[in-house]
Amino acid sequence: GDSVLVEVTSADLGANREITDEFGRMAALLAKQIIRQRVREAERRLVYENFKGREGELIHGKVQRVRNGNMIVELGQTEAILPRRELPIREKYKEGDRIKAVIMEVRLGPKGPQIVLSRAHPWLVQRLFEMEITEVFDKTVEIRAIAREAGFRTKIAVTSRDPNVDPV
Numbered sequence: 656g657d658s659v660l661v662e663v664t665s666a667d668l669g670a671n672r673e674i675t676d677e678f679g680r681m682a683a684l685l686a687k688q689i690i691r692q693r694v695r696e697a698e699r700r701l702v703y704e705n706f707k708g709r710e711g712e713l714i715h716g717k718v719q720r721v722r723n724g725n726m727i728v729e730l731g732q733t734e735a736i737l738p739r740r741e742l743p744i745r746e747k748y749k750e751g752d753r754i755k756a757v758i759m760e761v762r763l764g765p766k767g768p769q770i771v772l773s774r775a776h777p778w779l780v781q782r783l784f785e786m787e788i789t790e791v792f793d794k795t796v797e798i799r800a801i802a803r804e805a806g807f808r809t810k811i812a813v814t815s816r817d818p819n820v821d822p823v
Contacts, residue, residue, distance in 0.1 A: 699763075699767035699768060702732065702733045702767070702768050703761065703763050703767075703768035706733075706758065706761045706768065706770050707761045707768075709758050709761070710758050710759065710760060710761065711757060711758065711778050711782075712757065712758050712782070713755060713756070713757055713779070713782035713783070713786065714730060714735075714755070714756060714757070714758060714772070715753065715754070715755055716728035716729055716730045716735065716753070716754050716755075716756065716772075717729045717751065717752070717753055717754070718748045718749065718750055718751060718752045718753075718754055719734065719750065720750055721748065721749065721750065723739070724739035724742075725737065725738050725739050726742070726748060726754075728754060728756065728772060730770070733768070733770065734770075735756075735758075735769075735770035735771065735772050736769065736770070736771055736772065737754075737756060737771075737772040737773070737774065738771065740775075741756075741759065741771070741772065741773035741774060741775050741776065742774050742775060742805075743774060743775055743805035743806030744805070744806045745806040746774065746806065754774070755774075755779075755783075756772035756773060756774050756779065757772065757773050757774075757776055757778040757779045757782055758770060758771075758772060759771045759772060759773040759776060759778075774805070775803070775805035775806075776803075777801035777802075777803045777809075780801055780803060780809055780811065781798055781801060784798065784811070790820060791813075794816065795815065795816060795817050795820055796813050796814070796815050796816075796820060796822045797813065797814050797815075797816060797822075798811055798812070798813055799812040799813060799814055800812040
């Protein structure tokens with residue numbers, strides 16, 4: 656963050672052309688570095704803005720790598736993390752597998768936005784039901800509660816807004 660001020664006179668420029676070449680090259684490298692940094696910051700901010708209001712949304716991704724049980728999932732232009740604690744015990748994935756998960760949290764960290772996914776949260780079951788059952792999607796049948804032991808069993812309490820429709 657410090658700066659050094661060096662006065663260069665016209666006599667110096669005429670006598671020693673290497674000084675102007677050095678300043679020109681250093682300035683170009685510095686400008687290039689600053690532009691790259693600003694572009695990276697803008698990309699990170701854009702990814703954060705795109706995902707910050709999408710908690711609870713079902714997304715599709717591809718398992719990029721698995722480390723210590725935690726998975727890094729590719730979501731197109733960005734990556735998300737699926738922690739081991741948010742994965743049902745019986746599910747095992749390897750690199751390249753396609754996966755559906757819900758966005759649990761989006762936070763802005765020192766290295767950019769961090770998107771945390773889950774396959775164990777009840778939101779996943781709710782989103783899957785909304786996707787597959789039209790009565791749930793159009794709110795004719797409403798999901799009141801979900802109790803879930805991820806990987807073992809799930810119970811759903813439903814009710815119907817239409818007396819002619821059996822919620823079960």
